[in-house]
Amino acid sequence: xxxxFYFKVTFISVSVGLFAGLLVYGLFxxxxxxxxxxxxxxxxxxxxxxxxxxxxxxxxxxxxVGDFHKKDxx
Numbered sequence: 001x002x003x004x005f006y007f008k009v010t011f012i013s014v015s016v017g018l019f020a021g022l023l024v025y026g027l028f029x030x031x032x033x034x035x036x037x038x039x040x041x042x043x044x045x046x047x048x049x050x051x052x053x054x055x056x057x058x059x060x061x062x063x064x065v066g067d068f069h070k071k072d073x074x
Contacts, residue, residue, distance in 0.1 A: 006064050007057040015053030019045050 022045040030037045 003061040003064075006060045010060040011053040011057035014056050015049045018052055019049035022048060 023041065026041040026045065030041055032038070
């Protein structure tokens with residue numbers, strides 16, 4: 001497996017999970033009558049999840065954590 005695999009797995013799982021979590025958590029706190037607060041919540045969730053997913057993906061490219069596909073031949 002190449003380094004892109006480790007980046008992709010980490011980036012997708014962290015970004016999607018964090019985006020959904022921040023979005024749901026933010027829905028409890030916003031004013032639904034204000035259109036700009038909903039747009040700000042979505043943009044803020046996207047930016048935070050993208051930056052966090054990318055940084056953790058780059059770290060996982062170098063450390064290669066989560067290699068569950070190795071066979072143990074004993």
